[in-house]
Amino acid sequence: MSSVIWRIVGGVLNVGIVLLVAPLGQGVLRKVTARVQSRQGPPLWQPYFDLLKLLGKEDIESGETPRMQRFAAYLSLATVLAVACLVPMGFASPMNGAADIILLIYLLTLCGICTLLAGLAAGSTYSLVGASREMMSMIALEPVFAIALIVGALHTGSFRLDTVLNGSVYGTAGVPWSGLIMLAVMILSFQAFVQRVPFDISEAETELMEGPLMEYSGPKLALFKYAQMAKLVIYSALFVRMFVPWGAGFTFPLAGLVFWAMFWAKVAVVVLVVTLVAATHARYRIDQAIRFFAGMFAAALGALVLASYGY
Amino acid sequence: MSWLQNKFEKNFMISTVDYVFNWARKSALWPMTFGLACCAIEMIASSTARFDIARFGSEVFRPSPRQSDLMIVSGTVTLKMAPIVKRIYDQMPEPKWVISMGACSSVGGPFNTYAVLQGVDRIVPVDVYVIGCPPRPENLFYALLKLQDKIDTMSLAKRPTEVRLDESMMENFKRQVMVAQTMQPK
Ligand code: SF4
Numbered sequence: 195m196s197s198v199i200w201r202i203v204g205g206v207l208n209v210g211i212v213l214l215v216a217p218l219g220q221g222v223l224r225k226v227t228a229r230v231q232s233r234q235g236p237p238l239w240q241p242y243f244d245l246l247k248l249l250g251k252e253d254i255e256s257g258e259t260p261r262m263q264r265f266a267a268y269l270s271l272a273t274v275l276a277v278a279c280l281v282p283m284g285f286a287s288p289m290n291g292a293a294d295i296i297l298l299i300y301l302l303t304l305c306g307i308c309t310l311l312a313g314l315a316a317g318s319t320y321s322l323v324g325a326s327r328e329m330m331s332m333i334a335l336e337p338v339f340a341i342a343l344i345v346g347a348l349h350t351g352s353f354r355l356d357t358v359l360n361g362s363v364y365g366t367a368g369v370p371w372s373g374l375i376m377l378a379v380m381i382l383s384f385q386a387f388v389q390r391v392p393f394d395i396s397e398a399e400t401e402l403m404e405g406p407l408m409e410y411s412g413p414k415l416a417l418f419k420y421a422q423m424a425k426l427v428i429y430s431a432l433f434v435r436m437f438v439p440w441g442a443g444f445t446f447p448l449a450g451l452v453f454w455a456m457f458w459a460k461v462a463v464v465v466l467v468v469t470l471v472a473a474t475h476a477r478y479r480i481d482q483a484i485r486f487f488a489g490m491f492a493a494a495l496g497a498l499v500l501a502s503y504g505y
Numbered sequence: 506m507s508w509l510q511n512k513f514e515k516n517f518m519i520s521t522v523d524y525v526f527n528w529a530r531k532s533a534l535w536p537m538t539f540g541l542a543c544c545a546i547e548m549i550a551s552s553t554a555r556f557d558i559a560r561f562g563s564e565v566f567r568p569s570p571r572q573s574d575l576m577i578v579s580g581t582v583t584l585k586m587a588p589i590v591k592r593i594y595d596q597m598p599e600p601k602w603v604i605s606m607g608a609c610s611s612v613g614g615p616f617n618t619y620a621v622l623q624g625v626d627r628i629v630p631v632d633v634y635v636i637g638c639p640p641r642p643e644n645l646f647y648a649l650l651k652l653q654d655k656i657d658t659m660s661l662a663k664r665p666t667e668v669r670l671d672e673s674m675m676e677n678f679k680r681q682v683m684v685a686q687t688m689q690p691k
Contacts, residue, residue: 224564233557240562246529247574252598254571403568411571411598 204288205279212278216423217241222462223390223426223469230473245420251412258317266315267414270308270421274428277301281431282359283457294353299340305425306332309396312418313406324405327480328396334487335386341494342376342436345501349373359435372501375493377437383490384433384468386483388426391472395480430464431457523659530574530600531653537573537593538566542580544607544639551642558642561649570596575652576629577645581609582622594629600659604648605631608638 220241228235257263279288280298306328313325346362347353349372364373386393397405407418438460478486540548552558552566567573570593582590594603605625608614611634613623625631632655633648 224559228557228559228564231554233554234560235557236559236562236564240533243529243533243562244535244565246526247533250526250530251574251600254596254598256571256596404572407572408569409571415572 201288208278208281208283208288209275211283212275212424212427213420216420216427217245219426219430219465220423222465223472226466226469227473230470241419241423245416248416248419249413253412253414256411257315257321257409259315262311262315263410263414266308266311267410267417270305270312271417271424273301273304273308274421274424277305277428278424280355281428282356282435283431294355295343295347295358296353298355299343302339303332303336305421306336308421309406312410313396316406316409318409320403321406321408324396324402324408327402328406330480330484331386331393331395331487334484334491335383338379338383338487338490338494339387341498342380345372345376345497346436348498348501359432360439362436372497373437375497375500379490379493379497380433380437383487384429384464385471385475386487387429388468389422390426390468392475392478393483395477395483426465426468427461430461430468433464434460527657527659530659531656532562533565534561534563534575534602534649534652535565535567535573536563536575536577537570537597538568539593540579541582541586541590542609544579544609547639547642548577548579548606548645551645556642556646558646558649561646561653563649570594571598573597574601576601576603577606578603578610578625578629578631579606581614581616582625582628583620584622585620587622587625587628590625591628602632602652602656603629604633604635604645604652606635606645606648607640608636611636614638 218238218241221236221238224240225235225238255263277298280293280301309328310325310332313321313328343358346358349364350357350362352358364370383393385391389397396402397407402408407415410418434457540546550556552564558564563575574597576590576594576597578590594601603625605611609616609621610625611631613621615638617623622628633651635644635648637644
C-alpha cells in the first residue's frame, strides 16, 4: 500500500518539477540565444509570462475539425507528462514497477503523433505541409531512440526502467562499442528529438508559419508550447540517465541530495549545449535532414547488431 | 476568458486576477509579422541587435494572426490593402491591440490621394499612434510602453476592445473602396 502511495507522490513530484522547470529551460534558451546574437534578450522568466498570457486569451477553433484539435492539444501535454512519470529524475523512477521501456517508446512516439494530429485537424495548407514533414522525420527518427533503449535492454537482458535507464548502453565487458556509437548518434540527432533549430523543419516559423500549430490560438497553443518546453527537459533527463548516469551509487539522505543536484546540473548542461547548437546553426531542408536521419538510422542499426553480439 | 467577461462587478478576487493577467499580457505582447511600406523597415530594425524589442517581451513576431496580440500597422494603408488589414485584425483572438506606426497609417501621411486610406483608425480601433516618417525604433518602443500602461488598466470583467467601429465609418470606408475600384473619384 505505502509503495503505491510513494509511486503516486513520486509521479506527481516529477510532473510538478517538469512543469516548473520547463519554461525556465526555454527562458535560458532564449536568453543565451540572444546573447550569442549580441542582443540583450528577454528576461529569464519570459516563457512563464507567455504561457500565462496565452492561457488568458480567446480560444478560436478555426480548424477543419475542432474536436480533433482539442483532443490533440490535450493529448500532447498529457503524453509528455506521462513520460515525465516514467523518467527517473534524480531519484528512482516513480512508475518503475508499473511500466517498462516499451511503454516509454510508445509514449515518445505518441508525442510526435500529437503534432501530426494537430496539423491534420487544423487542415490549412501550411499545417498540412508541416504535418507531412513531421511524419517524414518521425518515421526516420523514432527508431533511433527506440534502438538506443533496446541496445541498453540487450546489454542488461531486461526491459525494466530502472535497469535500462542507468547507463546500460555501456553495459559490456571491454570497450562498449555499441554504447559509444549510440552516444554519438544521439548527440548528433538530439536537436531533432527536442525539435530545436537545425531540425525544427516541421514548424519552421519563417517558411511554414509554425506549421501544424498555425491555426491554434490561446490556451491550446499554450498547451502545445508547454509540451514542447517539457520535451526539452524530459529528453535531456532521458539522455543523462542513458549516457551519463554516473553518481547513481549514492544512498539517500545527504549523498542522495548531492546526486539529485548533480543530475539537474547535467540536465542544465545538455540544455545549454542544445541552445548553443540552435543559436549557431541554420535550419536544414527536409531532404537534407532525411538523408542525415537515414545515416543516423544506419549507424544505430550497426550498433544494434554489435550489441546483439555482446560488444 | 470570454466566459468571464461582463459577468462580474469589480471585487477583490477579480482585481488580483486582473493584476496577474495584465502583468503577463503586457510583458508578452506578440506582434503580427507584417509590414505595409517603408515604416516596416524600421519595425524590422527594432528587432535587431542594436534596438532589441525582445527586452520588452515582444520578440516573438508571430506569422499567424491566430497567435498574435498586437498588430503594428507600419506603413501606407492603400485601399486595396485595407480590407486585408481589417481581415487580419478580425482573425486575431481577443484581447488584441493595434499600434498605428508612422504618419501614413495614422492620417494618410503625404499620400492624400484616391488610393490611400486616410488613417487606419477608419477600419480598426487603434490604441497608440506613433508619429514620424518613419518613426525610429525608440519611438515604437515608447508606444509599446504606453500600450503596456494602457493594458495595466484593463480588467477581465470588461471587454478588452471597447472601441468599435460605428456604422458611418464603415459606410465611408465602403464608399472609398468603391471609388478606388471604379476609378471614378467623385
Ligand atoms: S510614414 Fe513615411 S516612412 Fe512610414 S510608410 Fe509612410 S511614407 Fe513610409
